[in-house]
Amino acid sequence: MTLLIIGLISSFFLGAALASFVHCWAHRLYNGEGFKRRSYCPNCQHPISWFNNLPIFSYWRLKGHCAYCHQPIAKDYLISELIGGLLLASATAIVWFNLGGEANFWLAARTSHFWLTLIQALIGFILLMLVFWSDYWWMSIFVNPLLIGAVIVAGLNLLAGRTWQSLVGGILFGGLFFALQFWLSKGRWLGEGDIYLGLFLGSWLGWPLIIPVIFIAYVVGAIIGLVLLVVGLKRRQSQLPLGVFLAPSGWLVFLFGQSWWQAYLHWLGW
Numbered sequence: 001m002t003l004l005i006i007g008l009i010s011s012f013f014l015g016a017a018l019a020s021f022v023h024c025w026a027h028r029l030y031n032g033e034g035f036k037r038r039s040y041c042p043n044c045q046h047p048i049s050w051f052n053n054l055p056i057f058s059y060w061r062l063k064g065h066c067a068y069c070h071q072p073i074a075k076d077y078l079i080s081e082l083i084g085g086l087l088l089a090s091a092t093a094i095v096w097f098n099l100g101g102e103a104n105f106w107l108a109a110r111t112s113h114f115w116l117t118l119i120q121a122l123i124g125f126i127l128l129m130l131v132f133w134s135d136y137w138w139m140s141i142f143v144n145p146l147l148i149g150a151v152i153v154a155g156l157n158l159l160a161g162r163t164w165q166s167l168v169g170g171i172l173f174g175g176l177f178f179a180l181q182f183w184l185s186k187g188r189w190l191g192e193g194d195i196y197l198g199l200f201l202g203s204w205l206g207w208p209l210i211i212p213v214i215f216i217a218y219v220v221g222a223i224i225g226l227v228l229l230v231v232g233l234k235r236r237q238s239q240l241p242l243g244v245f246l247a248p249s250g251w252l253v254f255l256f257g258q259s260w261w262q263a264y265l266h267w268l269g270w
């Protein structure tokens with residue numbers, strides 16, 4: 001039980017720190033900046049010391065203001081850090097209960113499969129969060145990180161024992177599904193970035209799990225789009241970027257996809 005609590009707390013802070021990093025990365029990609037320069041206040045440009053740059057804690061201690069110029073810091077920093085922390089902590093809880101407790105955790109931790117899956121989880125977590133925020137703000141600045149990520153997770157997947165057929169099937173389906181729509185609609189239905197997101201998701205989850213990712217994203221996207229239309233927050237012409245739905249859907253399928261797929265096959269009587 002103690003191990004579970006330690007795991008939950010540390011994964012919460014890891015998630016918050018990664019979210020904070022992703023937030024910074026998204027802004028720097030958008031501005032065409034690299035990581036040479038240290039974190040700085042977007043208002044007064046003053047470099048931020050590590051102590052004033054701790055996720056959640058610093059925001060709380062400085063009451064949401066810059067330590068140097070005292071201008072308010074945008075709330076979405078705090079929101080994304082909290083979301084990141086909660087997502088990783090809940091993933092830890094899910095894995096813990098799926099494994100069935102501490103004894104099984106130690107057994108699993110001795111296998112390379114466990115660590116390969118963990119690395120894949122973190123890569124996916126970072127990239128999907130990057131897609132979520134940047135797609136939400138400006139769209140399609142994440143092509144290179146997704147392509148590099150797709151190659152890395154493909155390698156990790158092969159090491160973890162996934163078949164190359166599953167990998168190639170996932171990549172082809174994920175990429176072509178969106179490329180075809182992009183081509184048919186001349187870019188009106190979706191952005192070019194969705195093609196690369198499809199490639200990455202296919203490489204990360206493989207065939208057949210790429211199917212439920214796309215399916216869930218479209219269904220949830222349609223429902224939310226309809227609700228926004230009804231409550232008048234959105235007009236018929238305006239579109240929500242697809243990546244905002246594909247990213248969380250990909251994370252859900254990474255966590256639950258295998259058991260959902262088994263249940264589906266069982267239901268079909270296979």
Ligand SMILES: [Zn+2]
Nearest residue numbers: 041044066069
């Ligand atoms: Zn400042």
